[in-house]
Amino acid sequence: MPKAVGNRTILSGSGRHALRDPARVRILDARLISSLGYVPPLRVNDIEIVLRYAHLGGGCARKGAVANEHRHEEYQVEYVLSGAFRFTGPQDTVRLQPGHGILIAPELPHSWECVEEGTMLGAMVGLQGPSAKALDAHLRQSADGRLIQVGSTLQSVRLDQVFDILLRPEPYPWRREMIASLLHVWAAQVLNDSFDLTPWKQKITYLRQAAGDRCRALCERAVEFIHANCAQRLTLDDIATQAGVTPRHLSRLFRRYTGESVKAVLLRVRLERARDLLTAGGATVKEVAYACGFSTPSHFTQCFRHRFGRLPRELG
Template sequence: MLPDHKAGPVPGASGISTPQTIGFLLLDNFTLISLASVIEPLRMANQLAGRELYRWYTLTHDGAPVRASDGLQVTPDVSITVPLSLDWVVVCGGVAPQHSVTREHAHWLQAQSRQLRRLGAICTGSWALAKAGLLDHYEASIHWECLASMQEAFPNVTLTTRLFSIDRDRFTASGGTAPMDMMLNLIAHDHGHELSAGISEMFICERVRNEQDHQRVPLKHVLGTTQPKLLEIVALMESNLEEPIELDTLARYVNVSRRQLERLFQRYLHCSPSRYYLKLRLVRARQLLKQTSLSIIEVASVCGFVSTPHFSKCYREYFGVPPRGERSGSNVWYGRNASAATALQQGKIVAVEPASTEPMSSAMMSLVYAQGEPTFASVPLTR
């Protein structure tokens, strides 16, 4: 569910009968894995629903093929000069967005915003939205490699280390597979959790991450430096969560005094080493609570807490919720409960012909191919 404090108008939300149309703007050197992660859930949503819930087009500035960061060349459906009736626009970025975003891109994105279209970005595509002035005073996610440079370039954007952010009519995701998590959350909001769960089953995705999950940002990028002693100390901490090392011992391992150790953490991390060590253990505990079936007592033990009450107290103080509450609120799984035969009787593919000025949707073509799959129309829509 989208957070209430960010909720806004959602074109194509639950109950809409026509497909939502999405334009994917491909920048030079975009990352192919991020593009696949954002499109494949849409394809599978259509397949499992047995009808076209989403259609999409790939676009480039001039309609010419564009190369992904791995060297593969992708031929887009159309150029950005072709008029399309879009509900969403998603910018697909990758390597060096500072050099791949052009003035024409920015002007086109501004025009899309004026037409009240939802704007999104994946990997480093947030840079393009920010350059067009479309992320000012919005919360946004971007791949951790660009966090520092983007914050400096666009101080009016509220950047976060979260895997993805949904803020009113803007949705942004970091790279890799994070766009899949974002899209599964959006699909669940539009068409119900059962469909989202069915898609994650098809992709062997054990857990759909939400907006509260963060990227694991390498420490040197958090610090903006490669201070060797501090990196060495933190590496020792991360390797010894079950049996925490005393601070005096840590200091001896890296040949600094206890006082120097304290100064390093205050200067670069703005906290005491003991506080930072506790944070590492609690973050690890949260991962275990959300992703494993370990009992709370076992989680406390493997994260270096000598008693469950002490663990619960520290956890509540840091995350604002007790471990038991964290466990009960995560990993909600919605299984499929209708046969494919029943679902097929409930809905048929209705080929929605595009306007004469629009090309045939590749979503419709893939949906036709999917009719022979045993999962076709296997999830009845409840919204």
């Protein structure tokens, strides 16, 4: 018999009502996806834990719907918002109701069945950085081939706040930024409740810089230039010239103030711009690729899928 997890009210009445309307769900999903670029990574020493995507589109199901056995390349969270779902893994079967979910390790075979018509929030979490492989091995060993149950009052409160903002009518200033902040906290709570990351957390001395620091200002100027010209064929030399420093010095500044290379920031800005254009509609994948500075649509598709966990055409 599957292990049953109790029901917890997670959304307000308006939120639960919206999830019954497929058209409303598509609107909410587009707003949710457009916020992901604003979610900062969770840092554990030299490792970044990145929320690749979070969406509703793949989680709206009618009673009896099934997803046959499959695997994910990165850590997957499925969180039940309404209805009931049964998940089956190699070692266990769990029935989930609102306010509860599971965290699935990479390459772990699993399937699910919709027991009662409802909606899930699906999220993918990736690891990157010099020690990412070691942390990944530690987390997989901790999971030990099981479906890890997640769900707490705090996690539910965060998602309820997310939906409260998603449902606000346009225009709603800073919607994406507020949703991103809440998703950032939610992801941290899910991981903190699921794994013991204490051995990986060490005290690091951070050098605080004044707001008017000249080096920070140079870095910010370069980032602004990237945002304004990301559709162009930019090189490190182009960006460094605009900032008034050597390419080598600019690379050091970016590592210090953004935690990323100049190339990584440029790629991220282009992909976030592309995602916004695709979400808005009215342009083909090919048009968006060239409008955001990619040399070929195939390269754009590869980069987009790696960052967001889905194909560009799925947002159109």
